[in-house]
Amino acid sequence: MSSSAAFAVVTFDSGHQDMIHDAQMDFLGTKLATCSCDKTVRVYDVNIIDGSHTFLAQLKGHEGPVWQVGWAHPRYGTMLASCSFDRKVIFWKQTEEVKSDGREILKWNATFVYEGHDSSVNSVCWAPPEWGLMLACGSSDGGITILSFENERWEIRKIAAAHMLGCNAVSWAPAQMPSLDRLDKQVKRFASGGCDNMVKIWREENDHFVEEAMLEGHRDWVRDVAWSPSAGLTKVKIASCSQDRSVIIWNNKEGDGISFTPEILQRFDDVIWHVSWNFVGDVLAVSGGDNQVSLWKKHESDKWECISDSSK
């Protein structure tokens, strides 16, 4: 099979010994982290000019397959969170150490390990940097934990039984949401998807996170949720994909953050594993069980159209 002109494909050896479950680019697009079933996280440097990858570090510390990784905003230093089957979330921090001979070496340390879940932790997602160092993680035990770094220690807030049978994905809303929050007060929100086929929206209220909306529409496990970035857009959108082979765009037409109308992108031929927005939130990348990536854009006609497909 050949690749289209839009997709210049570069294959590279990840060095992992087993399946790769997640890959994430950092904010500046210069670092790539991958995590694998082989219990390790690997970090690469991405050359911004030619896109080549240089291996930087292998992070060992998990005792089970690592499901997801997430980069913190660079204003908090080079920091990475990873979650694993071993029920842990590990926060890795890169520090520079100057050797006696003047060489600088980069070290990765596990600065904090969160072990508050009773089952595999499936998803981690950093909050917008405006909220400080804050992270949400969802677990197979059905709970979601919000960890925030305040006063030199990690504060833990837990939502028990957020999703029956387990939570698969979490995604934070951007700090700036033009159509919501007409008041000056900014509200912290995130969306989660789980094995109960639901997408749920959570909002911070009096130091707790409460369920704000429950979006029904999928008929099988929700595998990924992606809240669209706000850049210049006026409507809140959430994309979710599921094992029922569909991708749903949830539009908040009212702008109230509660009433979302589902819009089915398409029913695909295979399970859809990932959805991801581009920076401005007008292009959605979808990757599914057929190992293809397709890009979708909403046109003036109000319909989502596939603008590119890696299989073509």
Added chain:
Amino acid sequence: MMSRGEGGSYATARSMSFNLQDGPANALALSKDNSHVVVAGRNVFKILAIEEDCFVEKVNLRVGKNLNLNYSCNDVVWSILDENLIATGATNGAVVLWNLSKITRAKQEHVFADHQRTVHKVVFHPTDPFMLLSGSQDGTVKCFDLRVREAKLTFKSNSESVRDVQFLPKNNFSFTSVSENGSVQLWDVRKGGERPFLTFTAHSGPVFSCDWHPDLPNTLATGGRDRAIKVWTVTNVATLDHSIATVASVGRIKWRPSRKNHIGSTSLVVDASVCVWDVRRPFVPFAAFEKHKDVATGIIWKNSPHIFLSTSKDCTVWQHVFKDATRPASKAMPQALAVNVRRGEIAQAVTTYQSDSAAPPRFPIFNRKTASLDEQFHMARSLFFTFEAGRLLRDGFRVECAERYTLIGKSPQELCDINAKIALSLNMKSVALVWEITKLFLNTRITEPVPHIETTKVTVPTPNHVSQAPPKPKEDNEDHISDDDQNHSSSELESQDVLGEIASGLHMTQNLFMSAGPTYEFQINQEGPVLPAEAFQHRHEIREGSPPLHLEDCSPRDVDEAIETVAVENRTSYLKFKFVDPVPAFEFSESITKALQFHAKEGDVQTAVCVWLVLAPVVKLPIERRVLEAWCYAYIELLQRNRLYAQAAVVIKHCGVLGHLSQESTSYLICCGKCGKPLTQKAGNFCDKCRKAVARCGVCHMTVTGLMSWCQGCGHGGHIEHLRKWFSGHKECPVGCGHVCHS
């Protein structure tokens, strides 16, 4: 795949449990016909019948007057050959025989008190009904002859403690023992207890369990505290074939019957689940059974690869059925997708199920039909590649623009001009047009107060009307315009929709300002007030073409009348202009706002923010503050993502709505003036190290919180007012150091 008789009862078997109530269990054993299970622990010793859908307690062996430590079982085994014979290893070192055929309630038959310490394991010989082995904490393995009821042989291991013993399958004379120092030893019963015929170190740390593969010859699995299950081929030497990395220390392991590569395991600590692994997939269990609330202590397969029993510290016995297992690998995300905003690149990792790694195709289509799911399981590998989709993902933001745009420091008109040229040089026609029309707007706006200048705007026609016009004066001009129009229609259809009437004007303006050839111009107001030089330059250039003449030509009547009349004449009689009234400047600002909103909606916050920034000093566009904030935030983030910090700082400074951002990441440290130690927030103006308030006034001895002045010579100082007062009457330092500060 192996296919053998796999427990006919599998279809009907179901997961079920039994609560032992009396306490945690340490071990379990099945009767020969698999109809009963014996469960043993410190305080529990029961025989349960395995019914179709439940366990039924048949015998409680913990009966009798003196329940001594002999009843406290560490391990239990049911004789394969004599269904009435059970042996247990007790925590006090006793190996106890139990005879179920006894008529009395107490079934205890015999106690071997040969071991000094806890017995960890007892095992019957597979073919010899009278041979029993036991491994103990005292570091020995003893072989009992049940006929003479005595320990016939003692095997002294090289360690303090033997954790597991097992006879080799299909070999009547040899057994293995594993011990706490990490070694595995193979012994020959016939050679007596002198020395093992093979010793090798299997784990770093204690080995807790071993199991010979029932079907594969010479294949031994060991599990240790080092969180590994290792599979060995043992001949004259031991070679490591596989190593499985488990979540916690391995307690018990047991090969899955009729399967070549599957092995069940329990954890000693932490993990309550029972896992079945494929030895070729060392990091993720093939199946997990998560029924227990506490760690499982024993597992045994019920003569079928699909059913097994386990017991646990949570005081329960479970029968597990494979169809109820969770498959961690199936839950796992088999793909990774990362979008690189900066490079407009997508990285994707996909799982392939191809066993031959030689030259995998780029987009592998794995053949689902040839390999069963079970077989696929171990072949999973990920391919990782990246591909560019730059144009598609990055649409709307141009690094070059961000770097080259000038947003401040010149008059808005000049800035528009500069930026339009930059956009044009980057082949961004629609953006260039926005800049151009912004400039046009600025020009008109500045001259707005003068009434007849407004006709400039009137005379901007919509292209379609132009092309419909009779080709009287200059055909080539009109063709040129309509061509141009078509070009733009194809390239900027979308923007045209939104820009509406203005957009149509845009093309005209592009002609006006961009093309060198002769162009239309409809209105000339020679008597107009002084316009900004720049605007005039353009007009002059353009006027050289012909328009004034042309206009005059086509409106033969009343040329000398008011300019307005001319314009109206033009429109109605000849060029069919739609505009009747002069477009007020406000309309323009609204249109520009619309254009910016359109661009922002299309994801191009760059244009929106930059145009707005240029206009900001002279005109207030009707854009809501929070919308503006969102645009600015987005643009600033884009700039920061691309490490264009200087440009981001410009936006932050001049956007006027996000001023607080420039203060956000600024921090300053206050240090003690004496020792240089940074002051903590809590202590305020008190230095921890000097144990003194910092910055004290030499006159009043209070801490100076506001302006402070000090002598460059002696370093003493204080409140400015106090010092001024002091030095009005003194020359020496107020502290008394003797320094003459005021000379």
